[in-house]
Amino acid sequence: MPEHTYTRVGFFSGEKIPLEMHKARMVQRIHLRPAGERLAVLGSTGNNTFLLPNRDVFLDMLTDRGVNAMSEAQYAAMLLADDSYAGSETYYRLEKTVLSFFGLNYFLPAHQGRACENILATAYVSPGQYMVTNYHFTTTKAHITRVGGLVRECVSDEASLTQSTNPFKGDYDMGKLTSFVDEVGTGKIAFVRIELGTNLIGGQPVSLANMREVSAYCRSKGLRVVIDASLLADNLFFIKTREESCRLRPLEDIVLDIGSLADVVYFSGRKLGCARGGGISLAHEKDYRKLRDLVPLFEGFLTYGGMSVREMEAMNVGIQETLDIDTISQTPIFVEALGEELQAKGVPVVTPFGGLGCHVDALKFIPQVPQEQYPAGALCSAVFLVGGIRGMERGTLSEQRNADGSEHLSSVELVRLAVPKRVFTLSQMKFVADRLGWLYEHRDLVGGLEFEDEPETLRFFLGRLKPIGDWQEKLVAAFLKDMPSGL
Numbered sequence: 053m054p055e056h057t058y059t060r061v062g063f064f065s066g067e068k069i070p071l072e073m074h075k076a077r078m079v080q081r082i083h084l085r086p087a088g089e090r091l092a093v094l095g096s097t098g099n100n101t102f103l104l105p106n107r108d109v110f111l112d113m114l115t116d117r118g119v120n121a122m123s124e125a126q127y128a129a130m131l132l133a134d135d136s137y138a139g140s141e142t143y144y145r146l147e148k149t150v151l152s153f154f155g156l157n158y159f160l161p162a163h164q165g166r167a168c169e170n171i172l173a174t175a176y177v178s179p180g181q182y183m184v185t186n187y188h189f190t191t192t193k194a195h196i197t198r199v200g201g202l203v204r205e206c207v208s209d210e211a212s213l214t215q216s217t218n219p220f221k222g223d224y225d226m227g228k229l230t231s232f233v234d235e236v237g238t239g240k241i242a243f244v245r246i247e248l249g250t251n252l253i254g255g256q257p258v259s260l261a262n263m264r265e266v267s268a269y270c271r272s273k274g275l276r277v278v279i280d281a282s283l284l285a286d287n288l289f290f291i292k293t294r295e296e297s298c299r300l301r302p303l304e305d306i307v308l309d310i311g312s313l314a315d316v317v318y319f320s321g322r323k324l325g326c327a328r329g330g331g332i333s334l335a336h337e338k339d340y341r342k343l344r345d346l347v348p349l350f351e352g353f354l355t356y357g358g359m360s361v362r363e364m365e366a367m368n369v370g371i372q373e374t375l376d377i378d379t380i381s382q383t384p385i386f387v388e389a390l391g392e393e394l395q396a397k398g399v400p401v402v403t404p405f406g407g408l409g410c411h412v413d414a415l416k417f418i419p420q421v422p423q424e425q426y427p428a429g430a431l432c433s434a435v436f437l438v439g440g441i442r443g444m445e446r447g448t449l450s451e452q453r454n455a456d457g458s459e460h461l462s463s464v465e466l467v468r469l470a471v472p473k474r475v476f477t478l479s480q481m482k483f484v485a486d487r488l489g490w491l492y493e494h495r496d497l498v499g500g501l502e503f504e505d506e507p508e509t510l511r512f513f514l515g516r517l518k519p520i521g522d523w524q525e526k527l528v529a530a531f532l533k534d535m536p537s538g539l
């Protein structure tokens with residue numbers, strides 16, 4: 053794959069280094085606790101990295117959701133926010149930006165991505181109907197099943213190959229899509245969703261060419277196309293750098309093309325726009341009127357949708373900054389740098405490197421742990437023990453059980469080490485690689501987890517687990533032998 057020369061400045065030394073195109077003028081102090089303390093904290097928080105307090109976390113690589121570093125222009129815009137229940141100028145500024153960004157006709161605000169999903173599921177999905185998608189996302193699926201709907205995935209077979217050279221593993225398999233539509237009929241399909249930067253399979257992008265094919269097919273069948281643009285920034289970077297026909301195209305044109313392929317685009321403003329909010333943009337008045345009435349019911353009045361006006365101003369600027377290649381490159385080039393450091397130590401990581409974060413393949417890392425014992429969750433807890441690093445389980449633990457109570461085994465078991473935009477330094481990434489390298493050398497010590505307390509819905513958020521046996525104590529003892537300070 054050719055270098056993306058506009059984002060990586062060459063070094064005379066020949067080293068491949070992701071260079072920051074920003075400087076830090078505000079920083080946050082973080083603390084590295086010794087391994088013994090980490091073991092105690094992990095036990096008291098049910099081996100669930102969502103439940104760890106920040107004070108005990110060194111590098112918070114849980115997500116990029118709402119924790120990307122904001123720009124000075126975003127902070128400045130927050131001071132101009134027009135606070136009012138109805139008719140806020142802030143809303144009109146945001147609406148104008150979103151409409152010109154995607155080229156659609158209507159905008160509805162919502163407090164975050166899953167709120168948009170709630171509105172879409174409530175408005176469109178009847179019991180027994182399908183949402184077809186390239187790959188599901190946790191909150192999306194939960195909202196669809198909550199209203200009695202079903203989810204059908206039609207992603208390319210490559211998606212479940214953790215090591216691949218396919219640059220667009222998030223693409224739809226058109227054969228799967230068309231035969232599913234033929235099988236169930238269009239009446240059974242509420243909408244066809246395209247998730248950009250496919251989250252659960254390692255931040256893998258969807259090509260513009262594939263979106264065009266899906267959209268053309270759906271239009272020929274009268275099916276509604278909904279694009280989840282939460283991870284647009286990373287996906288856009290990959291379209292620009294990996295899709296030959298887009299290399300010379302301005303980013304704004306590519307985004308307008310994406311918008312033109314959809315009937316509805318929704319997004320988490322915690323991701324797209326690097327603030328805290330969300331929104332839905334729509335092509336047709338009929339859809340707008342149907343969804344509009346749900347906004348005051350679930351979110352708040354139409355001119356704020358549950359968001360603070362300050363966040364709306366930040367999001368407005370953040371969305372516009374998505375059209376700057378040096379801004380959107382920062383996560384992908386740091387993910388690549390971390391991924392290459394990990395590969396050099398033999399750690400199995402998802403390739404090609406995607407957006408969002410670096411994804412470690414738990415099934416290859418600790419093959420001794422069966423999927424029923426949540427290998428990705430177990431590896432996440434081990435990563436915290438050896439480095440104070442908070443990752444996120446993206447595997448069977450993040451799935452919902454089948455209706456008969458059996459486990460729904462995930463097609464991949466990943467530990468996501470998220471790389472929020474402009475937050476971490478290269479030395480911190482080297483620390484992560486160093487600790488995972490140590491863990492890989494001691495991988496035989498890692499065992500599984502079992503539930504102590506398992507919530508029915510989205511169990512990964514609040515569930516509490518315990519290690520099976522005393523492997524965590526043994527792992528910490530081995531770590532202390534090599535690193536007597538425990539740090």
Ligand SMILES: Cc1ncc(COP(=O)(O)O)c(C=O)c1O
Nearest residue numbers: 117164165166189251282320322
């Ligand atoms: C692809 C995708 N869709 C939807 C959401 C939900 O967004 P939020 O966390 O703002 O509710 C996320 C969040 O991670 C996401 O990655």
